[in-house]
Amino acid sequence: MEKSKLHELFKDKSFGEILFDEPMKNHTSFKIGGPADIMIIPNREDDITKSIKFCRENNIRYFVMGNGTNLLVKDTGIRGVVIKISNGFDNIEIQGDKVICQSGALLSKVAKKALKNSLTGFEFASGIPGTIGGAITMNAGAYGGEMKDIVVKVRVLDKNNRVVEFSNEEMDFRYRGSKVVDQGLVVLGAEFKLKNGDFSQIKERMEDLTERRVSKQPLELPSGGSTFKRPEGHFAGKLIEDAGLRGVRFGDAQVSEKHCGFIVNRGEATFEQVLTLIRTIQKIVYDKFNVILEPEIKIIGDD
Incomplete structure (x- = not known):
């Protein structure tokens, strides 16, 4: 659905707080991500159920998020609706x-x-x-x-x-x-x-x-938490360290020097920089140890 039509549909809706063209970098711990066409921040259960029902009935794409601590959002943002269930629905x-x-x-x-x-x-x-x-x-x-x-x-x-x-x-x-x-x-x-x-x-x-x-995690820098799931019989951080990737970076995206299981944003990291680093880590770890690293962070967004 075209953004202008989407904005018109939600202009007078009362599903809680409604934001238009809201930068996702303001809502993710990675501090990365372009605008969501519509963001809904519900205050009541009714806001959630009604907004989702409305999206389903009108064939509008929607994505439900929490505090954004494990999300990597494309710089081009998210088409459709993001429903952020966090402050305001936290009794x-x-x-x-x-x-x-x-x-x-x-x-x-x-x-x-x-x-x-x-x-x-x-x-x-x-x-x-x-x-x-x-x-x-x-x-x-x-x-x-x-x-x-x-x-x-x-x-x-x-x-x-x-x-x-x-x-x-x-x-x-x-x-x-x-x-x-x-x-x-x-x-x-x-x-x-x-x-x-x-x-x-x-x-x-x-x-x-x-x-x-x-003491062990790079909490002082933006990240999406543990980047990879734990592979059976291994620890992702140890594999990445043993592959010689501690501190490796693309632009402002870097394998944390404090804990190799985290990719951190050193300042103005882009989605593509983080994705390139993820793929590089996956390839090198697989080539060296024959272990597939599966991302734990959720990658979302539209081109």
Whole structure:
């Protein structure tokens, strides 16, 4: 659909905040990406369900994102609609040992709320820079924990515009995947079951994990997090380092000197520079070790 017609269609809609020609670099941790024709930032569940239903009924392409922490967007941007579920749709409730969150809630905020209520089990996710929706979608994990370990049920919008709930078992959680990916679902919220614990021990565990992340990961520079999935029997960062690629760069896109599993933006990196670096890493690692590195970051956008 032509951009002018798209803008006209959304001019008077009330799906939350609506932005036109919004630069995606302002919404991704990589700080890379051209404009989205339309960006919707919903405040209520109704905003999400109605906007997606409207897009489906009018055959408008749409993409649902969270905090943009694992996205690499083309410099030409995204045609159609981007629905950003983050601030504004981020309520967190504690009910005994259960935590009930809207999908836009940041993992770090959920972890802090769990700590405040002396609930343990969420510490592993305290430093993951994403939202509940993104974490559920990809079964996010770190330091021995994964979403599947603590999820009770997930509330989603399905392909038929119905709001339904799935249990943990029904979610088909696996390494960096779930039923959300398989069926094109949209996460609206989730319920977690934690355990009562000792405040000081939970706090100490979170501080320890934070220190490990800060000391080992290039958090001081924009990136999309871990660039590649962990290949079976290997670690992506170690393979990249052993291939002699530490610090290699194309323009402002660079293999982090602090952790080779990350590609960082040294300033004004472009999509093409990052993509060239990704492909170069994949080819050299495959040539040297016969291991295929699969991107963990999601590459989106239109030419």
